[in-house]
Amino acid sequence: MRHLISILLQNEAGALARVAGLFAARGYNIESLTVAATGDEEASRLSLVVYGDDAVVEQIVKQSRKLVDVISIEELTTRQHVERELVVVRFAASGLAWANSHARVLSSGSDQCVAEFSGHADDVDEFLTQLAIRATVHDVARSGLAALAS
Amino acid sequence: MNAQLDTPGDISSKIHPRAGQALTGADVVVQVLADEGLDVLFGYSGGAILPVYDAIFRHNLENLRADGSEPLPLIVPANEQGACFMAAGYARASGKVGAALVTSGPGATNAVTPVRDCTADSIPLVVISGQVPTASIGTDAFQEAPISTIMGACAKHVFLVTDASALEATLRTAFYIARSGRPGPVVVDIPKDVQNTVVTFEGAGELPVPGYRARLRAIEQTPLSDARCAEFFAALKASSRPLIYAGGGIITDGARDALRDFAHSFGLPVTTTLMGIGGYDTTDPLALHMLGMHGTAYANYAVDDCDFIFALGARFDDRVVGVPDKFAPLARTIAQIDIDPAEIGKVKQADWFHTGTLRTSLERLRAWGIAHGFQANYSAWHEHIGQLKSRHRLDYDRQSALIQPYAVIEAINRITRGHAIISTGVGQHQMWSAQYFDFCEPRRWLTSGSMGTMGFGLPAAIGAQFARPDLVVIDVDGDASIRMNLGELETVTTYNLPVKVVVLNNVGDGMVRQWQKLFFKGRFSASDKSLHKKDFVKAAEADGFGWAQRLDDPAAIESTIAQFLAFEGPAFLEVMIDPDAGVYPMVGPGACYAQMVTGDFIASRDEVPAAPLPTVASPTGMF
Ligand SMILES: Cc1ncc(C[n+]2csc(CCOP(=O)(O)OP(=O)(O)O)c2C)c(N)n1
Ligand SMILES: [Mg+2]
Numbered sequence: 001m002r003h004l005i006s007i008l009l010q011n012e013a014g015a016l017a018r019v020a021g022l023f024a025a026r027g028y029n030i031e032s033l034t035v036a037a038t039g040d041e042e043a044s045r046l047s048l049v050v051y052g053d054d055a056v057v058e059q060i061v062k063q064s065r066k067l068v069d070v071i072s073i074e075e076l077t078t079r080q081h082v083e084r085e086l087v088v089v090r091f092a093a094s095g096l097a098w099a100n101s102h103a104r105v106l107s108s109g110s111d112q113c114v115a116e117f118s119g120h121a122d123d124v125d126e127f128l129t130q131l132a133i134r135a136t137v138h139d140v141a142r143s144g145l146a147a148l149a150s
Numbered sequence: 151m152n153a154q155l156d157t158p159g160d161i162s163s164k165i166h167p168r169a170g171q172a173l174t175g176a177d178v179v180v181q182v183l184a185d186e187g188l189d190v191l192f193g194y195s196g197g198a199i200l201p202v203y204d205a206i207f208r209h210n211l212e213n214l215r216a217d218g219s220e221p222l223p224l225i226v227p228a229n230e231q232g233a234c235f236m237a238a239g240y241a242r243a244s245g246k247v248g249a250a251l252v253t254s255g256p257g258a259t260n261a262v263t264p265v266r267d268c269t270a271d272s273i274p275l276v277v278i279s280g281q282v283p284t285a286s287i288g289t290d291a292f293q294e295a296p297i298s299t300i301m302g303a304c305a306k307h308v309f310l311v312t313d314a315s316a317l318e319a320t321l322r323t324a325f326y327i328a329r330s331g332r333p334g335p336v337v338v339d340i341p342k343d344v345q346n347t348v349v350t351f352e353g354a355g356e357l358p359v360p361g362y363r364a365r366l367r368a369i370e371q372t373p374l375s376d377a378r379c380a381e382f383f384a385a386l387k388a389s390s391r392p393l394i395y396a397g398g399g400i401i402t403d404g405a406r407d408a409l410r411d412f413a414h415s416f417g418l419p420v421t422t423t424l425m426g427i428g429g430y431d432t433t434d435p436l437a438l439h440m441l442g443m444h445g446t447a448y449a450n451y452a453v454d455d456c457d458f459i460f461a462l463g464a465r466f467d468d469r470v471v472g473v474p475d476k477f478a479p480l481a482r483t484i485a486q487i488d489i490d491p492a493e494i495g496k497v498k499q500a501d502w503f504h505t506g507t508l509r510t511s512l513e514r515l516r517a518w519g520i521a522h523g524f525q526a527n528y529s530a531w532h533e534h535i536g537q538l539k540s541r542h543r544l545d546y547d548r549q550s551a552l553i554q555p556y557a558v559i560e561a562i563n564r565i566t567r568g569h570a571i572i573s574t575g576v577g578q579h580q581m582w583s584a585q586y587f588d589f590c591e592p593r594r595w596l597t598s599g600s601m602g603t604m605g606f607g608l609p610a611a612i613g614a615q616f617a618r619p620d621l622v623v624i625d626v627d628g629d630a631s632i633r634m635n636l637g638e639l640e641t642v643t644t645y646n647l648p649v650k651v652v653v654l655n656n657v658g659d660g661m662v663r664q665w666q667k668l669f670f671k672g673r674f675s676a677s678d679k680s681l682h683k684k685d686f687v688k689a690a691e692a693d694g695f696g697w698a699q700r701l702d703d704p705a706a707i708e709s710t711i712a713q714f715l716a717f718e719g720p721a722f723l724e725v726m727i728d729p730d731a732g733v734y735p736m737v738g739p740g741a742c743y744a745q746m747v748t749g750d751f752i753a754s755r756d757e758v759p760a761a762p763l764p765t766v767a768s769p770t771g772m773f
Contacts (some may be wrong), residue, residue, distance in 0.1 A: 010361070013310040014298040062492035068307040068327060071361035091392045 004058045004083060004147055007046040008038070008071040015069035020047065022067065023040055026060055028052065032085075032144035034046065047083075047147045049121075050086025067128075068093065076147050083147035086118040087128065087140060112138065121145060166353020175314050175363050176201035176345040179278060180209045182321040184222060188249055190240065190616045192225045192233040194452070196253025198280030198293060198701035201345035203251070216666065225616065225645060228637025230257050230611040232262030233517045235635070238273050241612025242596045243571055243623075245404065247274040247328045248613065254280045255293030258339070259300065264601060266304040269472040270600030271425060272402055276324050277305075283343040286311050296322055297339045305696050306334025314347035316357070323357040327697035331366050332490045333402060369489060369505055379518035382502055386416070387524070388655065389458035390765050391531045393478075394418050395441065395470075399426030399508050399601070401487060401592040406430070408463065408512035417528045419535050420451040425599040428589040433568060442470040444581040447542035447735045450743045452535055453478050455763055461486040463508050466497035467600070474498055476742035480763075487511050492647015530764030544585055545751040552728035553704050555654045560588040560713045562652070571596065571614045575607040575631020577661035579654040581733040583626045595622075605634030608651065612638060615647045622650065622715065629655040629679065629686070636689065641693035642720045650715060650720045653686055656729040664732055697721035731763040 009015050016035060023030050026148040038045050052058060057094070065073050076083070088106070091099070096113050099105055101119040117127045124142065132139060163504050168181060179202050183191065195203045203224075210220035226235040229479050237248030252261050258279040269276045282291040298310040306558045308325050317340065325338040387390055400409050400422075406420055406429055413420050420430045421438040427585040432439050438449040454457070459481045464470070465488070471477040474497050478484070486493075486500040487508055494503045504511055518524075546556045562688040563569075568588030573596040580597055589595050591696030596614055598606040611625035627634075632653055642649045666674055690698035697717040701710045701724065714723045748754040 006363075010359075011645045013303050013312065014308060017299055018308075021299075051454065059496060063349060065365065066332075066492060068359055068362045112454070 001051065001054060001057075002077065003050050003052065004076040004081065004145065005048045005050065005057075005061060005064075005073065006076050006147060006149070007048070007073045009046055010040055010046050010069040010071060011044055012069050015067075016044075016068065017069055018048075019064060022064055023048075026063065026139060028060055032142070034100050034144040034146055036146075047145045048064065049145055074149065075147055080150045081147055082150045083145050084118055085124050085145050086116060086123045086143040088114060089128065089131065089137060089141075090114045090118050090139040091131055092136040095131055098134045099131065102130070120128070122134070155211075166351070168351050169353030171351045172348050173341065174201065174205070175317050175346065175347050175349065176205035177209075177341070178318050178349065178351060179321060179345070180205040181351065182318060182325075184209065185322075186247065186249075186325050188222065188246075189225050190225060191249050191251060192236040192240075192613065193251035194226060194230050194253065194257060195235055196280065196293070197344075198254035198342050199257070199278075200280075201342065202278065202280070202340075210283060211372060219342040221305050221632070224242060224251075225641070227612075227641050228635070229610065230260035231263055231605065232612075232635050232638045232641065234261045234277060235267070235606055235609035236613035237275055237277075238264055238616045239573060239610030241268075241273050241275055241613075242610065243548045243614035244617035245593060246617075247276055247325055249278070251270045251282070251659065252276045253293065253296070255295045257293075258297045259295055259549060260301060260305055261337075263601075265301060265337060267598050267603050267606065268335040269304060269306055271598065271755045272333050272398060273335065274328040276328050277301075277320075277335060277336035277337045278346070279337060279339050281310070281339045283401050284341045285343070287341065287636055297337065301337040301339075305337045309341065310339045310585075311344055312341065314344045314349050314524045317349065317630070318352055319355045319357050322355065323359060323438070326356055327359070327362065328484075328715055330360075331369070335672040336437065346543065358568070365468050369491070370507060372506060374504055374506070374511055374514045374518075375408050376518070378502075378504065379515055380516060380522075382485060383519055383524050384523065385485065385502055386458060387526060389483065389526075390528065391456045391480075391534075391763065392418050392458035392460065392528065393438075393452055394420040394455035394460045394462060395423070395453070395464050396420055396426045396429050396462045397423040397464025398429075400426055400429030401488070402705065403463065403506050403508040404592075405463070405507075405509035405512060406592045408509045408516070410434070412512045412516045416519060416524065418460070419452060419532070421445070421452065421472055424584055424597065426464065427584060427595040428592040431568070431590045432588045433590060437572075438539070442586055443472070443737045443739075444733050444735065445708070445737075446544060446585065447748050447754070448535070448538035449744065450735065450737065450746055451542060451755060454480070454532070454615060454743045456481055458483045458485070461488075461500070462512070465493045471497060472737050473740065473742045476482060476744075476749040479742075482638055499556075523679060527666060534764050542748070542753050542755075546731070547751055549756070550728060551704070553702065553707065553725060555582050555725075555727045555731050556586050556658075558652070558654065558711070558725050558727070559626070561707050562626075562715070563587050565625070565712065565715050566622060568594075570594065570624055571611070571618060573597065573607045573610040573614060573623070575627045575634075576602045576604045577628045577631060577658070577659065578664065578731070578733045579626055581661075604628070604631040606631075608632060608635050608638045608642075611651070612641055612645075612647060613648050615649050623648075624652060624715075626652050626654065628655055629657065630659045635715045639690055639693040639722070646719060648719055648721075651690070651720075652714075653722075653724045654727050655686065656725050656731065657682075657741075658729070660729070660731075661733070668738070668751075685723040687722070694720045695720050700726065702725045702726040715727075726756070
């Protein structure tokens, strides 16, 4: 099962490495991870996506909660929440017309274009699938999830 | 690094005599160590920690005691692993935070094993490591190692102090984190320029660490409600065969008395984990000694028979439960108290649990039970336990012409009677010590439980002797384990510590051979040391031991051990034991208790017909 975990982390030397290291040490693959500043300059917000059965994820959440730098941690999957992801994609110019009506085109040249799309992670997947049907996709950069309880 | 200080309201009530003074970072380190009440430090010097070492030297010179002794003696080991295990031995024996100081790079990486060992056994330790100057971090400078990253994966917490103004608060916070909640090691990595920077000493203040403090407060301040107490006793009432399974948490939390009073008030037998040994007097009639892979047969059978199991500061470790689904198969209730929320239900789902401190929780439960007139009669269960203890008692080959290790331990125990501090290496000798020694009090049994680190015994004994100069400290070691930190023999004599070292020499890695016999058809790959040339007695003599002997005559066990323990200074005894002596009982890896192998000298249930389990309480009781 897919789990979405949100962590408020103190900005300390090595804090991010300790969170990532804990997941690695306990055998978890982090599917996606976003880290960014919050309004409070002392803290950052992390959003993680991991796959695993509920009991195992509950244990990793409890272990993460023991990290001294963690201010708070919550599993959003079981709660009301909103989640968004951004993708920037470079593709062959043949896809330009379709992209123009389904995404925001950021640059276009005679053989390659770059567009951005944002939405639920499933919509991002779908957008990329549809685009690939219409044009060769050269590069994809996904932001990972940004999520909050709602 | 967070420079903001946490300033509790009553701070002005006690102003530090040096508050407001301009001190170097190095002097700040030493002042905080002194403020934390330390009376001994362990460490090895080097370029990146020199300012701190100099500050210790000056501190000791300026603050010499009336009797000429130093207030913060710095004990120098053979290497940094030794220093940190000494500090850990000091912490285990005293209950206080131990402190070690090491240099950057190799000094700090030598500290990794003991730091991990302390995390795994929940031992409070602060390691202060020098680091290359801030400007050189990340340049592959001489003796640079990424200590905050390396230790981040091993320690309870790590600080890399890049701002000298936060050093004092960081150090105080390190001690707070090491000792609070579930204790553990904290590493403070201090670049050399930070040690040399002059700052204003505040004399108080810690970092906010808001998440950690809030969580701890929530745990410590959540009392056991009346309703939860009632639930607990309702489940206990429905039980006719309750059993307490106590772990290291009892010792960490100073809950020995609370556990004894609880067990005695309601008549619950107690088995402990390897880490819990000493948390309950092993000579008490309700004591079942250790459970698990090499637990006593009677403790393991009692676990198989119980219908209610009460886990206290114990974490259902794989060496205890074997196969989780088959652990305590008849238990209808699993109750659990732990200070660490992550341990609740981690391995076995708990039917009743409380996250909190053990001592207060047990006192609360006991008071509730007494106030509500809880009475149960477990005399049939006590009788059953009594039968298990006599039928399946520990035993060994008493006719053998070779010295049996168990007999050596029994001989020591007849003199020390459960009051000496015993440290061990890792292997068969460790398990024999756990099984055959009595422990009447907590903090007398020092062993690397979770990590199982060979080489722990000797430095831990040294640290313990500094913590408890009033007690007999004995390192019961293996011939292979002691080799790992053999350099520390010299440390014993350098400081003229009356530590007693016993090596149970079975000419090799006995525990490894035991597994190779069982699972690799007796192919002793790399575990036999019969071609090794070391003369342990000469080695001890060379390191200055005034009493060093080899014992190989079974008839001389009693007299030699009496002399050995009676010797006033450091003493070393090598005992040539039966190399085939095994550790029994044994619950093999992946096996359940019912499949326990008891060996040739301990009765198994397969041979002794089991009496039917008591279900009805009979009228007489032990309490
Ligand atoms: C540092 C370390 N390396 C390897 C091991 C694996 N190991 C566990 S017990 C053991 C043999 C120990 O031999 P010895 O100290 O002589 O004790 P004995 O079993 O013979 O009593 C080994 C190699 C370990 N526990 N720790
Ligand atoms: Mg050996």
